[in-house]
Amino acid sequence: MKSFPDGVNDLNNAEYVAWKRSHPDELIVNHVRSPRTHKFTLHRQGCHMVSFKKTALKKERNPKECFDSEAELLGWMVEKKGSPGLPLKGCWKCRTHKLANRMNKRLLEEEQR
């Protein structure tokens, strides 16, 4: 797992680009923040929605968490238990809704132990 808390995209961070290149199957959780919300959205590597270009509306880069496996992602979710960012949201572009739902369900199961 690798965390990029300061916010990154393909254009501003060579370490992030290198990480993605060496972890082709990774899953990325993007922190989507607005004044009222803080959501965790799950993406697959290569999704265009993860790294948008800088526009007038979107000035800040979002922090990202990169995972090599679902088990690693679940471990992170357990740590983030109670966060307003959970449950995980799916991405319509890279179609992670089913996976996000499955991970949310696994987190609930984990909590009930």
Ligand SMILES: [Zn+2]
């Ligand atoms: Zn996506």
